[in-house]
Amino acid sequence: MTEVAAKGVSVLLVDDHPIVRQGYRRVLESQGDLHVVAEADNAADAYSAFKAHDPDVVVMDISMPGASGLEAIRNIRARNPRARILVFTMHNEAVLVKAAFGAGASGFVTKSSEPSAVVKAIRSVNRGERAMSDDIAHVLAEDSLSPSGSVLDQLGEREIEILRQFAGGATTEQIASHLNLSVKTVQNYHYLIKAKTGARTDAQLVRLAATCGLTKI
Amino acid sequence: MTEVAAKGVSVLLVDDHPIVRQGYRRVLESQGDLHVVAEADNAADAYSAFKAHDPDVVVMDISMPGASGLEAIRNIRARNPRARILVFTMHNEAVLVKAAFGAGASGFVTKSSEPSAVVKAIRSVNRGERAMSDDIAHVLAEDSLSPSGSVLDQLGEREIEILRQFAGGATTEQIASHLNLSVKTVQNYHYLIKAKTGARTDAQLVRLAATCGLTKI
């Protein structure tokens, strides 16, 4: 380790919108102790940039085109398990939050947060603490989270298969027919999957399946 | 015209994410001639701020909670038909672009654009010109060439907005609350959208919205 820590916190910014990155950079650098050492606009570049710059904190929007942001988190953590990744996105669904923490994120802050809260979260994760914005804490609290890993890890084979077909656009009858199950059973799985993943809506389920790479859109 | 240029361009920033506004403000003000005179995080406040400050250019993200951004555009234009409004959003669906220009926007720039392109667009609309980013021009060009048109072209403004929120993971109650509609109306729109697009499943609807660029996953 160099003396970088004493001089402040180095940050890798990952967001697919250039001007948004530009804005963050200015907000962060106006703090004095935060230094943006690199930017990336997709998952692959984020990984390359992480390897090249070894930043103290990665601030990442996980809703990017192309590869999943969750996958990027996993890749970075696989390379360096001590990496600090702060997810910074406008989404606030419990499923995504759990998936992000499950993938190895250290913090989750929504873009609805005040700049000061974001800066505070960056410093927190840099100290090795877990950080999340108030609205996320509220969402998780309501969801009464279970201490588990990746969202898909909670699902059995059948559940994953049914989720895949469902997210792919199949009707309940079609799934039942494909898998030789009763419609009732498929409905029960449907309900169970939502309960396990914390998805409140079919749409959230589809998004979950997509972000986890279970289905492509 | 020359006097205005000498004094700079006053800007009203409308975006529902505080830190995003903060970032834009810094980016714009670093240009020297652009001055952010007010900010707003919803359509109603945008209108109030416009009345209070009469800015040269309104830079607005149309994907905000509450009333439609398109509605805000119409309100502002109704008050002052010479108002210059630059839509600045991450969406790049042809339908949305056309709707925005139809509502009275002077420009449409995506957040994928370089900061320099955004700044250029602000100066353009301030001169009374129409402005759009390259990707938007591309989208519109392809759209005008396609004989069969997008599926979304069959949908009205309200239907598109409801589809967008639904595909984004919002529940029926949340959508009804956001748009000040009864749950029943949202349900009816839900059904109507499925009928119009031919989607048999909510999942298919989400995929449709995603492939049309209405929502990101």
Next chain:
DNA sequence: TCCGGCTTGGGAAATTTGCCCGAGCCGCCC
């Protein structure tokens, strides 16, 4: 062996869907 999890479905109440309807409003065309 017994526990726990997966798989498969029944049942019943609550909710939503599917499709009908009408009313108000606005723009367009004759």
Next chain:
DNA sequence: GGGCGGCTCGGGCAAATTTCCCAAGCCGGA
């Protein structure tokens, strides 16, 4: 002006689905 068609907004009601509860068989592990 008058009619026509569209979008918007919601009521109504039967049919379907969702939401939970439950049980039973199976299988792997402690």
